Amino acid sequence: MGKGSTIVSVAQMGSPIRGTLEVRIAARGVELEAARSEARDLVRRMLGVTQDIRGFYRAFRNDVLLGETIRRFRGLRIAGSASLWEALVTAILSQQINLRFAYDIRRELALAFGRRATWDGETFVGFPRPEAIARQRKSTLRTFRLSRAKAVAIQGVARAFAGGSLREDEIARLSDEEAIEKMTAIVGVGRWTAEIALLRGLGRVDIFPAADLGVVKYLAQGLLGHKVRARESAMRRYSERWRPYRGLALVYAYAELARKRKS
DNA sequence: TACCAGGTAAAAA
DNA sequence: TTTTTACATGGT
Numbered sequence: 001m002g003k004g005s006t007i008v009s010v011a012q013m014g015s016p017i018r019g020t021l022e023v024r025i026a027a028r029g030v031e032l033e034a035a036r037s038e039a040r041d042l043v044r045r046m047l048g049v050t051q052d053i054r055g056f057y058r059a060f061r062n063d064v065l066l067g068e069t070i071r072r073f074r075g076l077r078i079a080g081s082a083s084l085w086e087a088l089v090t091a092i093l094s095q096q097i098n099l100r101f102a103y104d105i106r107r108e109l110a111l112a113f114g115r116r117a118t119w120d121g122e123t124f125v126g127f128p129r130p131e132a133i134a135r136q137r138k139s140t141l142r143t144f145r146l147s148r149a150k151a152v153a154i155q156g157v158a159r160a161f162a163g164g165s166l167r168e169d170e171i172a173r174l175s176d177e178e179a180i181e182k183m184t185a186i187v188g189v190g191r192w193t194a195e196i197a198l199l200r201g202l203g204r205v206d207i208f209p210a211a212d213l214g215v216v217k218y219l220a221q222g223l224l225g226h227k228v229r230a231r232e233s234a235m236r237r238y239s240e241r242w243r244p245y246r247g248l249a250l251v252y253a254y255a256e257l258a259r260k261r262k263s
Numbered sequence: 264t265a266c267c268a269g270g271t272a273a274a275a276a
Numbered sequence: 277t278t279t280t281t282a283c284a285t286g287g288t
Contacts, residue, residue, distance in 0.1 A: 095270040101286060102269090147284045149271065190271050213269045254269095 007119045021047075026119040048077030048203045056205070056245040063241075065223060066249060069256040078203050078251050084168040085161050086127045087201025088183070091193040092153045093146075105144055109133075112144075130161035153188020160186055168201075176204055199247050208246035210236035214254060222257050 007026040023043055027035040044050065053075075060066050081087035089109075093102040113128035113136070133141075133154060141151040160166035166186070171179045176198060183194040195209040209215060211232040220230035224238070242249035 091269090094268095096268065096283085097270090097285065098268040098287075100268095101284095104286095142284095145285060149283065153271085188271065192270060196269080209269080211270080213267095215269085218269085 007117050007124055026117075042082060045203065046080045046082065048080050051077045051203050051205050051248065052245075053077060053248065056248045059245065060242070060249065063249075066242075066252050066256075069252045072259070073252060073255045076252060076255055078199060078205065078247060080203050081200050082127065084171060084197060084201035085130055085157070088157050088189070088193065088197040089127075089133075089154055090200070091196040092150055092157065092188060094196070095150065095193065105146065108144055130158045133158035134162040149188055153186065153193075156186045156188060172202055176207060179204075199250075205247045206244045208236065208239040208242070208250055210239060214257075215250070218257055219250075219253055222260065223253060 021043070023039055025035050025039050057070055057074075061070055063070075081090060090102070090106060093105055110125050110127055113132040115126040115129070117124050117126070136155070138148075138151045138155055141154060142148065146154070157166070166182070171182060174182065179198055179202075180191060180194040183189050183197065184191060192209050192211050195207050196212075198204040199207040199209070215235050216230045216232060220226040220235065221228075224230075239246045239249070
């Protein structure tokens with residue numbers, strides 16, 4: 001959402017591969033063209049339409065682990081957040097607790113500090129801006145069932161964005177490793193958090209969070225046949241074969257794991 | 264009760 | 277350099 005008030009609602013028709021997407025924009029106090037352009041960019045990033053999946057398919061259609069999965073989930077991309085800021089906060093909230101709990105807290109933060117817009121009798125709540133979080137006391141943030149470490153981390157990220165020391169457009173110009181280095185300078189943002197933010201926030205297709213529980217446990221045991229949890233270093237080494245699409249490979253591996261769990 | 268859940272930082276080995 | 281430990285909370 002830009003200045004003023006803009007609501008974007010999206011509906012998909014047809015198959016994920018050959019469907020159409022209807023986007024409705026309700027805007028007040030903004031130029032229609034600007035709102036349209038902003039909405040288009042937002043939808044494109046969240047769907048990951050610019051991710052190079054063709055190159056990924058060409059390179060790995062015969063991959064032992066992913067070949068079949070690629071055909072099964074044709075069209076799947078890395079799902080994106082609306083901003084790097086939102087992706088970073090979501091990643092911090094997701095550290096070491098079950099995701100259901102993390103998303104509960106994210107919703108509560110949005111309800112408390114997010115922007116609101118009403119359209120057609122319905123009220124929509126947006127993710128808070130960095131400034132709205134930056135001005136809260138840590139003790140206030142901790143009432144949202146955050147550990148001291150998470151409150152510090154989220155406040156640190158909020159201040160970095162609000163103060164301009166961290167900017168999405170600057171991070172977007174950096175290489176993966178440079179971007180990780182820049183973000184992990186903030187206390188409470190470790191390598192995993194920075195990697196998830198780049199994957200979900202910027203749709204970086206070669207990011208591989210090797211320490212992720214989903215990688216060292218579920219991928220290692222569920223798809224690679226390990227008896228016990230793998231080491232981060234071992235998974236990072238294993239992922240080398242998927243360059244330069246390690247992030248896309250991971251998303252497809254997770255899709256396959258979810259499918260196996262269901263069946 | 265104890266352990267696990269898409270970790271991090273600091274201390275200890 | 278690698279391995280523990282405390283940290284918050286909810287579910288099983």
